[in-house]
Amino acid sequence: MTTARRIRTTTRRPATSARSLDELLGDFGTRMPRTPPPAPHPPADRLFPYRVSPRGRHRTGHGWAPTLPPLPRYLMTSEQTPVLWPLIAGDGLPPTGAPMGYNVLSGGGFYCDPMGWVLDDAIPVTNPNVFIFGKPGRGKSALVKAFLLRMIRFGHRSLVLGDVKDEYEDICLALDVTPYRIGPGLPGRINPLDVGPLAVDWEAQDRAELHRRIQVVTSRWLTLVRGLVGSQGVPFTPTEERVIHQVLQDLTGWTRAQTRLRDVTVPLVWAALDEPTDDLVRGCRYDSRHHFYDSTRPLRDALGALCEGSLKGMFDTESTYRPNWRAPIQSLSLRALREQGNEAALAIALMCLSSWGQGARELAAPGDRRIVLRDEAWMQTRLGTEAVKTLDANLRLSRTDGDIQLVTYHKPSDPLSAGDEGSQAVQIAKDLLNLADIRILMGQDAKVADELGGLLGLTPMQQQIVTGWAMQEKGRALWMVGDQRYKVQTLLTPLEQQLTYTNEAIAAAP
Structure with missing residues (x-):
């Protein structure tokens, strides 16, 4: 028994020599997966139950730093802030009118609604007029055409007063409208001295209404x-104005109290000055x-040059064009006149159409x-x-007439080419x-930056945008x-890209 008991004692391992499963797996470079202890529930009455030091948690990988970093400070204006933080943008315009694209700063859609504004x-918009400036090739024509097309669904129809290069022919044909062509040798006629719709129901009006209408018509004429006389370099003083005013009232029959106004044309005015009546001489x-004759010779010569020069047969008879005001767009084409290369005649034609x-x-x-x-103002x-x-007078009536006057220029200084620096013409052009209140500035060369700042009041940062x-x-x-x-x-949609493409002549070149 003694021997057997000794054998059992020698074969028993001590309890302290046992190895755990983690120790056995550790020999092979691995460990048992462990379940993280459950996070304690924060007290219900504390929004931020745990406090973290500004230096972070003192643990590996928790971003702890022995010293605090310096706090960055920035000093800038409210105009510069959106550049560093572009998501900080002011309130945008309401989503009414034609969708034109997207606002780059906010990422939202941008809508154009001059009347609604x-x-x-x-x-801060008090008139619906729109001026568009842009270097050729920057998409100015495409922007205009897209605006005209998209405003149709909001009840706006378009009237193109002088399509110099037939740029708007494609959208006219797409809307089933044929442009009306005016030029040398063409049958189209426009009478710039047409009475217009004010002649409707003339006989049915009382004396006060007739007096108001004749004053409106005469002022426009x-x-x-x-403008026509001034384009020939002839001064138009109050004396010339009195003569023309008397001639116009005589030709219409207003001085004779006629119940129906007579049509007036530029050749009729010229003829009345060339062969004056005794009443006209005394009245003036x-x-x-x-x-x-001696006093009115420059005036007569200026009007005669318009009747016998390059504009002969275009604006010297009664109008043959009857506008369809229910059509979505109407265009008066001057391409035939432009092909002659007479820029002065083309400018006079634009004035007559205006x-x-x-x-x-x-x-x-x-x-x-x-x-x-x-276009091409x-x-x-x-x-x-x-x-x-003349252009200034047309633009000032837009709010009263309820029309959106859309004027295109190449650069802001284009109106200033009306005369010498400091002249009355340049001052009026600046006022234009x-x-x-709505001005759209498309891409311009860097040399135009000073014009953007001086004429339009743009900051250097805004000039850099343009x-x-x-x-x-x-x-x-x-x-x-505003x-x-x-x-x-x-x-632009694919269809609009097709209708607004204006590089056919360049693309077709060999």
Whole structure:
């Protein structure tokens, strides 16, 4: 028994020599997976139950630092802040009107609604006129065409007063509208001295209404004649104005109290001056017919040049065009005149169409909203002071007529080419820029930066947007809506890209 007991004692291992499973797996470089202990539930009455030191948790991988980093400080203006933090943007415009693209700073859609902006007191816009500036090739024409097309669904129809290069022919044909062509040898005629819709129901009006209408018509005619005569370098003083005013009232029959107005044309005015009646000589307070001839010779020669020059047969007879105001768009094409290369004649034609368009809209029905496009307006303003005054008068009536006057230029200084620096024409041209609270600035060369700052009041950062960012891609523009600024990228549908393509001549070249 003693021997057996000794054998059992020697074969028993001590309890302290046993190895755990973790120790056995540790020999092979691994460990048993462990379940993390459950996190204690924070007290229900504490929003932030745990406090963490500003230096972080003193553990590996918890971002602990022995010293605190210096706190960065920035000093900048409110205009510079959105550049470093672009998500910080002001309130945008309401989503009404035509969707034009997206706001680059906010990423949201950008909508254009000139009439709605005028009616909204929260938006600093007091007139619906729109000026668009852009270097050729930056997408100016595409932006205009997209705006015209998209505003149709909101009840706006378009009137193109002088399509110089037939740029709007494609969208006219797409809308089943044939452009009306005017030019040498063509049958189309536009009478800029047309009475217009104010002649409707003339016999049924009382004397007060007739007096109001004749004053409106005569004022429009005087503005046009002043511009036409001024384009020939002839001064139009109050004396010339009195003579023309008397001639116009005699030709219409107003001085003879006729119940129906007679149509007036530029050749009729010229003929009345070339062979004046005794009543005209006395009414203008000239001593004799010879005195009348000597005093009015420059005026007669200026009107005669318009009747016998390059514009002969275009604006010297009654209008053959009868506008269809229910059509979505109407375009008056001047491409045939442009092909002659006479820039002065083309500018005079634009002035005549501008006056005719104003007269055609003098009795627009309430709610008949129209977008009046004045393309290549720089041609008209280069005719001189009186031509600038004519455009100025047309733009000032937009709020009363309920029309959106859309004017295109290449660069902000284009209107200033109306005369010498410091002249009256240049001063009026500068005031033209204030007749539009909505200005769209597309890509421009860096040398135009000073013009952007001096004429439009842009900051250096905003100038960089126009001369830098907007030049990197077509359709980019800085929108100035009152005193608000927006970086907008215009977006076109595939159909709009086809209708707004204007590089056919370049693409077709070998």
